Amino acid sequence: MSNLIIVESPTKARTLSRFLENDYVITATMGHIRDLPEKKLGIEINEIQNSKLKDQNNNELLKTYNFIPQYQIIGGRKASVKELKEKASHVEKVILATDPDREGEAIAWHVNSILTKSGKLRRIVFHEITEAAIKEALLHPREIDMMLVDAQQARRILDRLVGYKLSPLLWNKLNKRWLSAGRVQSVAVRLIVDREREIEAFKSIEFWQIDAKLSKNIPKSEESFSARLIKIGEKRAEIKNKEEADGIYLKLKTAIYKVINLESKEMKRYPSAPFTTSTMQQAASNRLGWSAKRTIKAAQSLYEEGYITYHRTDSTNIAIEAISSAREFIGMAYGNNYLPVQPKIYKTKSKVAQEAHEAIRPTRMVMLAHQDFTQFSTTQEEQFKLKLIPETVGRDGQMLYSLIWRRFLSSQMNEAVFEQTNVDIEADTVSEKMFFRAVGERLKFNGWLVLFGKVHKSEEEIENENEELINNIPKLNPQEILRLIELLPRQKFTQPPARFTEATLIKILEERGIGRPSTYAPIISTIQDRKYVEKIEKKFHPTDLGKTVNDFLVKHFPLIFDINFTAKLEDELDDVANGQLNWKSVVSEFYSPFIKKIDQVFKEAEKVKVDLGTTDEKCPQCGNTLAIRLSKYGKFLACSTFPDCKFTKNLIEKAGIKCPKCNGEMIVKKTRMGKQFYGCENYPTCTFAAWKKEDIK
Numbered sequence: 001m002s003n004l005i006i007v008e009s010p011t012k013a014r015t016l017s018r019f020l021e022n023d024y025v026i027t028a029t030m031g032h033i034r035d036l037p038e039k040k041l042g043i044e045i046n047e048i049q050n051s052k053l054k055d056q057n058n059n060e061l062l063k064t065y066n067f068i069p070q071y072q073i074i075g076g077r078k079a080s081v082k083e084l085k086e087k088a089s090h091v092e093k094v095i096l097a098t099d100p101d102r103e104g105e106a107i108a109w110h111v112n113s114i115l116t117k118s119g120k121l122r123r124i125v126f127h128e129i130t131e132a133a134i135k136e137a138l139l140h141p142r143e144i145d146m147m148l149v150d151a152q153q154a155r156r157i158l159d160r161l162v163g164y165k166l167s168p169l170l171w172n173k174l175n176k177r178w179l180s181a182g183r184v185q186s187v188a189v190r191l192i193v194d195r196e197r198e199i200e201a202f203k204s205i206e207f208w209q210i211d212a213k214l215s216k217n218i219p220k221s222e223e224s225f226s227a228r229l230i231k232i233g234e235k236r237a238e239i240k241n242k243e244e245a246d247g248i249y250l251k252l253k254t255a256i257y258k259v260i261n262l263e264s265k266e267m268k269r270y271p272s273a274p275f276t277t278s279t280m281q282q283a284a285s286n287r288l289g290w291s292a293k294r295t296i297k298a299a300q301s302l303y304e305e306g307y308i309t310y311h312r313t314d315s316t317n318i319a320i321e322a323i324s325s326a327r328e329f330i331g332m333a334y335g336n337n338y339l340p341v342q343p344k345i346y347k348t349k350s351k352v353a354q355e356a357h358e359a360i361r362p363t364r365m366v367m368l369a370h371q372d373f374t375q376f377s378t379t380q381e382e383q384f385k386l387k388l389i390p391e392t393v394g395r396d397g398q399m400l401y402s403l404i405w406r407r408f409l410s411s412q413m414n415e416a417v418f419e420q421t422n423v424d425i426e427a428d429t430v431s432e433k434m435f436f437r438a439v440g441e442r443l444k445f446n447g448w449l450v451l452f453g454k455v456h457k458s459e460e461e462i463e464n465e466n467e468e469l470i471n472n473i474p475k476l477n478p479q480e481i482l483r484l485i486e487l488l489p490r491q492k493f494t495q496p497p498a499r500f501t502e503a504t505l506i507k508i509l510e511e512r513g514i515g516r517p518s519t520y521a522p523i524i525s526t527i528q529d530r531k532y533v534e535k536i537e538k539k540f541h542p543t544d545l546g547k548t549v550n551d552f553l554v555k556h557f558p559l560i561f562d563i564n565f566t567a568k569l570e571d572e573l574d575d576v577a578n579g580q581l582n583w584k585s586v587v588s589e590f591y592s593p594f595i596k597k598i599d600q601v602f603k604e605a606e607k608v609k610v611d612l613g614t615t616d617e618k619c620p621q622c623g624n625t626l627a628i629r630l631s632k633y634g635k636f637l638a639c640s641t642f643p644d645c646k647f648t649k650n651l652i653e654k655a656g657i658k659c660p661k662c663n664g665e666m667i668v669k670k671t672r673m674g675k676q677f678y679g680c681e682n683y684p685t686c687t688f689a690a691w692k693k694e695d696i697k
Helices: 010-017 075-088 102-115 131-138 146-174 185-201 242-253 277-288 292-304 320-333 391-411 447-451 459-463 502-511 517-529 544-556 563-577 583-604
Strands: 003-007 024-028 043-054 061-069 093-096 121-123 206-216 225-232 256-269 416-428 433-445 481-493 533-536 539-542 614-618 625-631 634-639 648-650 654-658 665-670 676-680
Touching: 003 010, 003 075, 010 024, 010 292, 024 075, 043 146, 061 146, 061 583, 075 102, 093 102, 102 121, 102 146, 146 544, 146 563, 146 583, 185 502, 185 517, 185 539, 185 544, 185 563, 206 242, 206 416, 225 242, 225 416, 242 433, 242 481, 256 433, 277 292, 277 391, 277 459, 277 502, 277 517, 292 391, 292 517, 320 391, 391 447, 416 447, 502 517, 517 533, 533 676, 539 544, 563 583
Parallel strands: 003 024, 003 093, 093 121
Antiparallel strands: 043 061, 206 225, 206 481, 225 433, 256 416, 256 481, 416 433, 533 539, 614 625, 625 634, 634 648, 654 665, 665 676
16 A cells, blocks of 8 residues: 555545545544643743733733643554554555534644654645545645634633632632533523523513404305504504404404405525535434434534535535535426525634635435435424435435535525515404404425425524514405404513523524534533533523533633633634734733633632432431532432431422322432433323323313
8 A cells, every 4th residue: 555544434434435546545533632631731831021911901910821732642542553654654645534614623633743754744635525625635635724723722722721720719719529611501501590580680561462363254255364463543553462452352243344455476485505514413303303413423423424515614605516506406306496596604603713715515415316305204203214215324314415415406596485465454343443463474495395294494584483474365446345253362571591502502602602613512522521500491591500600700801701802712723724823822811810810719719519409308318417528420418417428319390290090299300321310200100191281281
């Protein structure tokens, strides 16, 4: 063999081997091979003499530092490194083909540092694992991009400094030696805690809506539609309570309903841009109910098998060749009326789309002769089971690929066209006139919606669904008298802000510039693993511990855990990747005020207790009250006199609902993976269980 190609995973190695001749041997590092040590800081920090910088208030001189990371081979990778060295010693060239982002560049650099084969090592980059892309990359090898490596090093070192310096502080002040804190994760927890407090402070206000079910005033007319009361006289309809609603209801029962205005206009719904990492995770959460971690795992497999382009990206760019392929496919499968005159180009919203050159898309658009692409089931489950790729990728792979395939193809199709009709209706009561409005919508041309078989809502529409009445309105004429079928008064209450789901949390993290494509899934997993938040019925709730840790950090480190400051630091890491900033300067500017504040808080801050409350239960050993305590494994009950009495027992949290099968108490339980559900207290005699309270009937 004359050439050795090094990638991260065996799957990627197998896919590459399908495209290359026998003079290439491909091997995998199995991920990172070097990292900072596990059980110590692993960073040599030296103060730079006679060099100072000003703090954020520009009024105090701070020290500057040099940082030397002490990398070492990861424990389980020593055999892999030995094998890499052995293989590299017998080849003419070593080609580093790790992923095309900062993480991949850093892995390539670590491999290069271990092999130290001067002149033999080259770096290649590709954003899809196809024969054309691999062979093109091999024609254009380059040196390792140290700007990308430095950006990754800066992030790793910043996170290590925060974790290793803050954790002992939390152990000391909260008296729990298993606590830890993260630079970006703590800001995510802050968003969830702040939202929870908005919800707690929210005061709901009662209001009423009145809808009228109407039809044409002809015998046996079955074409009914609904209209909503919008004005009473010249004023907006604001009904505050039941008494007001009842009074208006009585007037409307005997009113004469007449069409006073008809307005029709053409509305267009445009397709969304192809997926970025965050929009893919949001769509998988909203449509498939997946976690970000599950989505990334499926996407990683699809990428390494060669089915999609690189899946960690904040770019919406698409290669010209891919657009041409999609347009050809659309013309053949659906007809030219679905094909725009010009290709659709989407502007990337990200400030710095550095992670990859393209959006996530299929690597090829194949025409499957046996597949009728215009026929789709209307059920959500079947919507994403379309077998566009082999079953070997598994059910998750097939469903995610179908989502990516549809999103990409629809992004290059013509918009859907609707005719929207607004009907204004006068209700002439004995004492005054009231006004209703009905909105109708008729699909004239399905355009990109042909891929979904039904009216397809964007992720924004799913998150902000309202109760706007959309009807199939019969043909009406101005001044036409209508027949009242039914009046429907409804009591409503203003709603607090919604708790974050995985989709909405990722969306706000991206909007606020917190984290980057590769970090969203780890952020969400970490804050749950640390028991700072918990997911209940797909919504994030901060735990008592999460609130306490958040309040402590925000009180004593208001700048470091400020959302805007965290976003600014992300921008600086982007500047490092672009060669505009030195990574050690960025870390030093953060570390200097941070370490000073750590020392101050250690000396001055008081200890904080996580108050979880007590119970009415008595300790069976000493008769004192049992209190709720917390460990890294979750809540439990312990004697309030601990350490004098060491009695403990499991905490059973009642759901306040009876089991529909045996009338026992339903209690809150968790799966091995930490997902909450509701189970009967009489298990295993009674096996009834449900994921949601509303499913317990």
